[in-house]
Amino acid sequence: MGGRKPPPQSLRPATIRQILMASQAHTDAEFLIDDSEVTQLTVVAQVIDIITQATNVVYVLDDGTGRLDGKQWLSDVQDGESGNATGIVEKSYVRVMGALKSFGGKRHISLQRIRPVEDYHEVLFHLTEALSVHLLLTRGPPGGGGAPGQQAGHNAYMEGGGASAADKDADLTPLQQAIVRFIRNNPGGKEGVNVAAIARGAMPNQTSTDISDAIDALMERGVIYNTIDENHFETV
Amino acid sequence: MEHRTPRVNSARMTSYLGQTVRLTVKVIKLQGSTALVETSDGGQVEVKLVPDANVTDTYVEFIGQVTDAQSLNMLIVTNLGSDVDLKLVDGVVEMMHAHPTIFM
Numbered sequence: 001m002g003g004r005k006p007p008p009q010s011l012r013p014a015t016i017r018q019i020l021m022a023s024q025a026h027t028d029a030e031f032l033i034d035d036s037e038v039t040q041l042t043v044v045a046q047v048i049d050i051i052t053q054a055t056n057v058v059y060v061l062d063d064g065t066g067r068l069d070g071k072q073w074l075s076d077v078q079d080g081e082s083g084n085a086t087g088i089v090e091k092s093y094v095r096v097m098g099a100l101k102s103f104g105g106k107r108h109i110s111l112q113r114i115r116p117v118e119d120y121h122e123v124l125f126h127l128t129e130a131l132s133v134h135l136l137l138t139r140g141p142p143g144g145g146g147a148p149g150q151q152a153g154h155n156a157y158m159e160g161g162g163a164s165a166a167d168k169d170a171d172l173t174p175l176q177q178a179i180v181r182f183i184r185n186n187p188g189g190k191e192g193v194n195v196a197a198i199a200r201g202a203m204p205n206q207t208s209t210d211i212s213d214a215i216d217a218l219m220e221r222g223v224i225y226n227t228i229d230e231n232h233f234e235t236v
Numbered sequence: 237m238e239h240r241t242p243r244v245n246s247a248r249m250t251s252y253l254g255q256t257v258r259l260t261v262k263v264i265k266l267q268g269s270t271a272l273v274e275t276s277d278g279g280q281v282e283v284k285l286v287p288d289a290n291v292t293d294t295y296v297e298f299i300g301q302v303t304d305a306q307s308l309n310m311l312i313v314t315n316l317g318s319d320v321d322l323k324l325v326d327g328v329v330e331m332m333h334a335h336p337t338i339f340m
Binding site for chain 2: 014015017018046062064065066067091092093119120121124127128130131134
């Protein structure tokens with residue numbers, strides 16, 4: 001299955017191990033983690049070393065799962081802006097945000113932001129959030145067999161903030177959830193996913209009435225919408 | 237790959253003999269070049285400190301080499317303040333071991 005496209009500029013929490021293992025179809029292609037395109041990343045890690053060079057500062061980041069350089073171009077750091085890396089010393093934990101780049105075969109994050117972690121629980125939170133997003137992308141939203149009332153924390157960044165799509169999914173029927181999952185996993189580009197493909201692939205042994213009822217209900221809830229015609233759908 | 241320092245508790249230390257790990261602890265007692273600490277799963281571990289180790293806070297994270305099930309040779313210490321939820325730390329340690337694909 002091809003890479004599902006998150007909204008542009010979504011911020012993906014990840015471990016350094018995930019970043020080091022991110023796949024790339026060719027040198028200029030987008031990086032994929034869990035088959036999902038990665039544009040902006042956020043990582044919480046310990047600063048092992050700080051190397052100041054003429055045009056940039058390199059922070060060697062280690063989160064226990066691996067090491068990765070975070071590179072901050074000095075021209076990007078404006079006076080008085082919070083992107084400025086004040087108070088960051090070796091061994092301290094930081095949260096960084098930036099884009100994943102590859103240079104000479106070595107990966108690094110081009111840092112837009114770096115700030116100290118004031119509370120150790122943010123380190124624990126980040127690991128948990130990275131796993132939560134990984135599971136959401138690889139297993140689909142919770143529900144079905146999940147423990148009732150046990151709502152995993154979804155990535156508020158990725159779904160555009162507020163009530164995330166997965167939160168809205170929680171009280172869908174199993175068939176509705178299967179349809180949403182199927183559409184998300186089968187990006188049809190601008191065209192969306194054809195209703196016949198949904199009927200074949202979303203859940204076996206459903207009547208076409210059940211499928212079309214479920215699709216109508218999902219449309220009404222604003223979870224999916226028509227694309228090129230009334231037979232093609234995309235998730236919001 | 238290199239540079240992996242898995243987060244552990246005392247029960248998991250036996251699986252990492254000779255390896256470098258991260259251990260988040262509460263400091264019970266400092267005595268000379270060793271520290272007696274409580275791990276996230278409630279175990280006790282003796283940490284052999286480096287000469288100028290700056291262990292100032294109640295809660296610290298050690299990076300060190302596991303010498304045996306109850307002792308660690310410290311390499312780096314990070315002070316974490318006076319308020320860390322060790323139960324949560326233990327949950328994260330176990331969560332990471334349950335999902336090695338993204339953590340190990």
